[in-house]
Every structure is written in structure tokens, then in C-alpha cells.
Amino acid sequence: MSVAARRHPALTIGKYAALAFYLAFALFPLYWLLKIAITPDALIYSEGTRLFPSAVSFDNFRTVVFQTDFLAYFGNSLTVSLATAAITTLIAAAAGYAFSRFDFMGKRIIIALMLITQMFPLLMIIAPIYRIVGQLGLLNSLTSLIIVYTAFNIPFATFLMQSFFDGIPKDLEEAAMMDGCSRFQALRKVVFPLTLPGLGATLGFVFTAAWSELLFALMLISKNDAMTFPVGLLTFVSKFSVDWGQMMAAGVLALIPSCLFFIFIQRYLVQGLTSGAVKG
Amino acid sequence: MGHTFDGRIRQVESQPVTAKTNKNVMPGDTRARRSLYLQYLVEPFYYLSPAIILIGAVMMVPLIIGISYSFQSIELLNPFKNGWVGFENYGKLWGDRKFWIALENTFFWTFWSITFQFFLGLGLAMLLNTNFYGKKLFQALVFLPWAVPTFLSALTWAWLFNPVIGPLPHWLAALGILSEPYNILGDPDLAMWGPITANIWFGVPFFAITLLAALQSIPSELYEAAEIDGATPWQTFTKITLPFLAPMIAITVMLRTIWIANFADLIFVMTGGGPANSTQILSTYIFTTAFRKLDFGYASTIAVALLVILLIYAVILLWLRKKLVKI
Numbered sequence: 322m323s324v325a326a327r328r329h330p331a332l333t334i335g336k337y338a339a340l341a342f343y344l345a346f347a348l349f350p351l352y353w354l355l356k357i358a359i360t361p362d363a364l365i366y367s368e369g370t371r372l373f374p375s376a377v378s379f380d381n382f383r384t385v386v387f388q389t390d391f392l393a394y395f396g397n398s399l400t401v402s403l404a405t406a407a408i409t410t411l412i413a414a415a416a417g418y419a420f421s422r423f424d425f426m427g428k429r430i431i432i433a434l435m436l437i438t439q440m441f442p443l444l445m446i447i448a449p450i451y452r453i454v455g456q457l458g459l460l461n462s463l464t465s466l467i468i469v470y471t472a473f474n475i476p477f478a479t480f481l482m483q484s485f486f487d488g489i490p491k492d493l494e495e496a497a498m499m500d501g502c503s504r505f506q507a508l509r510k511v512v513f514p515l516t517l518p519g520l521g522a523t524l525g526f527v528f529t530a531a532w533s534e535l536l537f538a539l540m541l542i543s544k545n546d547a548m549t550f551p552v553g554l555l556t557f558v559s560k561f562s563v564d565w566g567q568m569m570a571a572g573v574l575a576l577i578p579s580c581l582f583f584i585f586i587q588r589y590l591v592q593g594l595t596s597g598a599v600k601g
Numbered sequence: 602m603g604h605t606f607d608g609r610i611r612q613v614e615s616q617p618v619t620a621k622t623n624k625n626v627m628p629g630d631t632r633a634r635r636s637l638y639l640q641y642l643v644e645p646f647y648y649l650s651p652a653i654i655l656i657g658a659v660m661m662v663p664l665i666i667g668i669s670y671s672f673q674s675i676e677l678l679n680p681f682k683n684g685w686v687g688f689e690n691y692g693k694l695w696g697d698r699k700f701w702i703a704l705e706n707t708f709f710w711t712f713w714s715i716t717f718q719f720f721l722g723l724g725l726a727m728l729l730n731t732n733f734y735g736k737k738l739f740q741a742l743v744f745l746p747w748a749v750p751t752f753l754s755a756l757t758w759a760w761l762f763n764p765v766i767g768p769l770p771h772w773l774a775a776l777g778i779l780s781e782p783y784n785i786l787g788d789p790d791l792a793m794w795g796p797i798t799a800n801i802w803f804g805v806p807f808f809a810i811t812l813l814a815a816l817q818s819i820p821s822e823l824y825e826a827a828e829i830d831g832a833t834p835w836q837t838f839t840k841i842t843l844p845f846l847a848p849m850i851a852i853t854v855m856l857r858t859i860w861i862a863n864f865a866d867l868i869f870v871m872t873g874g875g876p877a878n879s880t881q882i883l884s885t886y887i888f889t890t891a892f893r894k895l896d897f898g899y900a901s902t903i904a905v906a907l908l909v910i911l912l913i914y915a916v917i918l919l920w921l922r923k924k925l926v927k928i
Contacts, residue, residue, distance in 0.1 A: 340739065343725055347743045350757045350802065357766055370768045412651045419648035426642060438660050442863045444887045445904035448670060448897035449663035472659030475652050533750030535866050536888055551752040558756065565766050572753050583748035587741050
């Protein structure tokens with residue numbers, strides 16, 4: 322490709338045009354979100370559709386942070402997502418290790434079951450889960466969300482962790498075990514430090530997934546003080562549908578944690594996601 | 602030669618390890634070291650049990666309960682009607698016009714979403730497989746939509762289509778696609794294209810990431826050989842790139858199709874299935890029936906129908922693959 326592009330100047334121009342198109346398509350909606358959020362309220366109706374605002378104000382952010390419940394929603398979402406990410410990564414690392422290092426009876430069945438969970442419509446279990454959670458008295462509690470999200474994310478996280486373990490030579494642990502370590506010690510002292518990047522990537526993926534989950538949160542949470550960010554924002558939108566600036570300011574805030582994690586996991590995307598995605 | 606020699610060394614080296622740790626029991630030894638053999642069978646499950654228990658309790662059991670719901674009447678708003686009803690829900694489903702509309706919409710939504718996602722993703726992957734200045738930053742920025750929470754993508758695109766604060770209706774009117782700048786999300790004929798656009802935006806990075814990894818695994822010698830033999834870029838693409846990508850494309854498209862058919866968030870947030878059910882797909886129909894009407898029996902019936910459709914799709918695809926591989 323690159324050689325061909327060097328030969329034909331028209332191809333080079335076409336390539337840069339395509340790059341520009343992809344960049345604009347990816348970033349324009351996010352730019353617009355930010356633009357409306359920093360446009361002063363008074364100007365939204367007169368220049369809502371102009372490309373650049375003529376004045377900039379951060380009033381919307383101030384209002385959202387100090388006068389609405391979004392900070393509480395933000396805290397709830399952070400609790401749920403962090404707890405889900407931590408627990409899922411721990412469980413998935415153990416399961417991924419078993420898949421990577423052992424050949425045992427029932428392995429194929431368990432892998433098949435995990436693949437099935439990635440295929441069937443998750444909405445199929447929304448009604449049973451609502452009733453079970455209700456009978457346990459856990460409606461409107463963040464605990465129920467953490468348990469449900471953890472289970473949802475384990476299969477993908479397991480396949481992801483397995484691919485990271487597969488990349489670590491078995492000889493390293495065997496050498497450690499020959500020197501008298503138990504398997505668990507070998508795992509802790511030799512394998513664990515080597516999988517840190519993999520653990521980080523898995524944490525990031527699960528965090529992002531939990532942060533953006535909407536439908537189960539809508540179903541299981543109806544009380545204002547237990548709402549996660551998506552539920553809170555959606556409730557806000559349906560109640561005050563003309564406070565454009567404030568809604569978009571809240572949207573920009575919701576974007577921050579995902580973007581931070583994204584920058585962090587970006588490096589592992591091409592290797593990590595694909596090896597997990599092919600199997601999962 | 603070197604390879605077999607290497608392998609023999611490794612074999613010799615690994616033997617003392619297994620002997621010393623006693624983790625690897627040869628077939629036939631089981632009698633003498635029964636407890637070790639048992640331990641070998643059981644040990645993986647120490648690591649697996651938390652995952653298995655959670656998946657079983659939170660996904661598998663509710664899945665079976667969910668299927669049983671489809672044979673019951675469970676309306677939280679009407680508790681006196683609860684009980685087993687046999688196939689009554691399925692009969693109702695067969696005569697439900699909304700279900701057939703939603704089924705048709707599901708095909709439309711899935712087909713156009715996946716088509717655009719795939720071709721734009723393939724283009725992006727091929728661009729990223731070349732060299733240019735600032736590639737790392739470019740890659741990070743074009744993959745960004747994938748990290749945006751889905752509810753936020755949905756809201757952002759809904760706002761972009763709003764003529765008061767969004768530019769899109771004005772651009773579409775200027776291009777002559779719309780007669781005047783109005784919100785296409787309120788127009789039954791065009792509304793589906795709103796969520797589809799948002800879905801394309803959100804899904805292109807995923808295809809690009811997967812295909813890029815596949816592209817990078819193609820040996821570069823093949824391209825060099827083609828270059829020496831004087832192949833045109835188009836020939837290189839159809840004779841080397843596509844055949845190498847084909848297995849990856851097949852599996853990604855199949856998994857993605859199922860995922861998109863199940864994907865309700867974008868439509869639910871952007872249009873709620875309206876106007877006049879013109880954007881209602883099966884998964885949003887399941888969710889609105891369960892969430893707004895609290896009619897769990899009927900929601901589960903629709904869900905079982907969706908599951909059966911997806912199963913048929915998967916079986917056809919696997920059968921096709923088997924046929925094509927034989928040739």
C-alpha cells in the first residue's frame with residue numbers, strides 16, 4: 322500500500338482525505354457535546370447550530386455539579402464500576418489461568434457455556450433477575466448491580482485474561498515450582514507481575530462496560546439516591562428536556578472516566594481485544 | 602531438522618519437572634497415586650468455581666426461569682392473573698402486529714448497521730495498516746467513540762438530529778435530502794436512520810480494531826512478492842488481503858450481527874421505539890414490555906422468539922461455513 326501510494330500522488334491525496342473524513346466523523350459529535358455545554362444559556366437558541374460559540378461560559382458545569390444530584394449519581398456509578406471491575410478481574414484472572422494452564426474434564430463444556438452467555442439476548446433474563454433481586458430485598462441497592470454486572474462481564478474478561486496468560490511461557494512457573502514453590506506461590510511471585518498489563522486492560526474493559534450499562538440499572542434502580550449516572554441523566558432528560566446546556570455538561574462529565582480509562586487501555590486494544598474477541 | 606532437535610531437548614528438560622512436582626500423572630498410574638490424580642482433576646476448579654457459581658446463579662438459572670416465564674402469565678400490575686397458561690402467550694405473539702413490525706425492523710436495523718460498520722471499519726483498518734505522520738494519535742482519536750458510554754452516544758446523536766441545537770437537520774436540508782430542517786427521529790419513514798447512524802459511529806472502531814489485527818498478521822513477504830511480479834493494488838487486495846482476512850471477517854460479522862440484533866440501548870434512548878413503532882426492534886420491544894408494562898410473561902415470550910431466530914441464524918451460518926470450507 323505505502324509503496325503504491327508513493328507512486329501515485331492522487332492516491333496520497335485520497336488517503337489523506339479519507340483520514341480527515343474518519344477523524345471528523347469520530348470527533349464531531351463529541352466536539353458538539355462540548356460546544357453546547359460551554360455555550361451560555363442565553364445564546365443557545367440564537368446560535369445553537371453555529372459551528373463555534375461566540376462566547377464561552379462554564380456556568381452549566383457549575384450548575385450541574387453544585388445544584389443537581391449528578392455528583393451523587395457520579396459517585397454511585399464510580400462505586401459500582403470500580404467494584405465490578407475489581408471483583409470481575411480477580412475472578413476472571415483465576416478462571417483464565419485455569420483455562421490457560423490446565424487440561425481437565427469438562428473444560429470444553431464450561432467454555433461452551435461461557436460462549437452461550439455471550440450470545441443469548443441479555444434482556445431475556447431482565448424479568449427473572451428483577452424478581453429474584455426483589456425477593457432478596459436488594460432492589461434499589463448498588464450491591465445488586467455489582468453482582469449482576471460482575472456475572473455479565475466474567476466470560477469476556479476470562480477469555481481476555483486467558484489470552485494474556487497464554488502469552489506467558491509455562492517454563493517460567495515450572496522453573497519456579499522446580500525450585501520448590503507451590504503452584505500458588507509460583508503464580509503470585511512469577512506470573513502475577515508479568516500479567517500486570519493484562520490485569521490493567523481487563524480492569525479497563527470491565528470498568529467501561531459497567532460505567533455505560535443502562536437497561537438493567539433502569540430496571541433495578543428507581544430511587545433517586547441509588548441512581549447510577551446513566552439512569553440519572555436519562556431521568557433528567559425526560560424531566561427537563563430543554564435544559565440543553567446542563568444536560569450536555571452532565572454528558573461531558575460522564576465522558577471523563579471512560580476517556581481516562583480508554584487512554585490507559587488504548588495501547589492494549591489491538592492485541593488484547595482481538596485475542597479475546599476471536600474466542601469470545 | 603533443527604526444529605525436531607529443539608523439541609527433543611525441551612522434552613528432556615521438561616521431564617524432571619513433571620516427575621518432581623507430580624502434577625502430571627501418566628495414564629495407567631492412577632491406581633498408585635489416586636489422591637494425586639484426583640487432585641489433578643479437582644485443582645482447576647479451585648480457580649474456576651467463583652466464575653462458574655456466579656455465571657450459573659446470575660445468568661444460567663435466570664435464563665431457564667425466563668424461558669419458563671413465557672408459559673406463564675406474570676403481570677406485576679395485575680397480580681390476580683398470574684399462573685401457568687401453556688402456549689397462550691405464543692398464540693398472542695403470532696397475532697401481534699407489533700411483533701411482526703418489530704421483526705422486520707430488527708432485520709433492517711441489523712443489516713444496515715453491520716454493512717456500514719463493516720465497510721467503514723475495513724477502510725479504517727487498511728488506512729491504519731499504512732504509514733503516515735501522527736498515526737498513533739490518529740488511531741487513539743478515531744477509536745475514541747468506542748469508549749463513549751452507549752447512553753451518551755445515543756443522547757449526543759439525538760441532540761445532533763434536533764433542529765434547535767443540532768446542525769444535522771440544517772445540513773440535510775441544504776443537501777436537499779430534507780425539504781426543511783426537521784427532526785428525522787420524529788418521521789416514521791426516516792427515524793430508523795437516526796439510531797443506525799449512532800450505531801455506525803459507535804461500532805466502526807470495533808471492526809477496525811479486529812480487522813487491523815488480522816491485517817497485521819499477513820506476512821509482508823507476500824506483498825513484496827506480488828510487487829515484484831507487478832501486481833496492481835487491486836489485485837493485491839483481492840488476491841492476498843481478502844483471502845487472508847476472510848476467516849476473521851466471517852467470525853466477526855457473525856458475532857457482531859447477534860450482538861447488534863440484541864442491542865437495545867441506542868434505540869431505547871433515542872426514540873423509545875417510536876414514532877408509531879417505526880423504530881421498534883425485538884430487543885426494545887422486550888425491554889419496554891418488561892419495564893413499562895411490567896408484563897414479564899409476554900416480554901419473556903418475545904425474548905424466546907428472538908433467541909430462536911438468532912439460533913436459526915447461527916445454525917445456517919455454521920452450515921454455510923462447513924459447505925464453503927469443503928469446496
